[in-house]
Amino acid sequence: MSHGKHFTLFTASIWPNGWKVIFVLRELGLDFEPIYLDLMKNEQKSPEHVTHNPNGRIPTLIDHKNDDFVVWESCAIMTYLVEKYDTSHTISVSDAGEKILQLQWLFFQASGQGPYFGQAGWFSMFHPEKLPSAIERYQKETLRVFGVLEGVLSQQAWLVGGKCTIADFAFIPWNIYALENYISHYNGFDFARDFPAVHRQASSDMVA
Structure with missing residues (x-):
């Protein structure tokens, strides 16, 4: 594995969890070498990857400038990156209360949106x-999660801190992936009409 870059990121080209981390790396101007694994061939279960991530899922991040420190689970990776490298709080918050709210949204994304979507x-x-x-159950759950986000984002532009943070980055790739691949086929579904605030968030220039 080359260590010419600051980070190595094991990811996959089309899956949302890897893109959550890529958004953060790019916003913070951190250089990284992506290693794209073919999940359909179970490359995430290869010995090389499992050595770093015993769960055998993506993404996995190695920080070569921090003694090859390894982090896996996308929300944990995003938290690590902003805690260590977002010292100006460009895409994170500094207030103690807001940090808990940011963490709250990350937990909801990891335990709610990610599994249901x-x-x-x-x-x-x-x-x-x-x-x-099963299809009906999880379709209803995706719409319920959209409803939770819409209820908040219809009252404020971003989830926490009055700006785009890792809390927003956690949700947006899954929203886009679901829309492009299967949600648009739901009977009578219109993203911009039904969930205009979530649609605006997903269309933000921050993630273009």
Whole structure:
């Protein structure tokens, strides 16, 4: 593995969790070498990767300028990056209370949006047999999560701190991925009409 860059990032080209980290690295101007794993070939389970990430999932980050410190789980990686490298709080918050709110949203993304959206995508696109009850359950959950975000973002531009932070970066790639791949096929769904504030967030220049 080359150590010419500040970081090595094990990721995958189309999956949202890796893009969450890439957004942060780019916004902070941190150089990194991406290693794209083919998840359909189970390359994330390879010995080289599992050595760094025992869970065998992406993304995994190695910080070569911090004694090859390894972090996995996308929200943990984003938190690490801003705690160590966003000293001016460009995409993070500094107030103690707001830091808890930022963490709150990261927990909700990791425990709510990610699993529900992931299962919605799996049962809609990849499961070998169609299970209408599973498809319906996870479609409803994706819309529920959109509703949670809409309720907040209709009152304020960003989730915390009055600016785009890692809390927003955590949600946006999953919103875009779901919209481009399966949510647009939901009966009667119109993202811009039904969830205008979430649509605005996902269309922000910050993530273009």
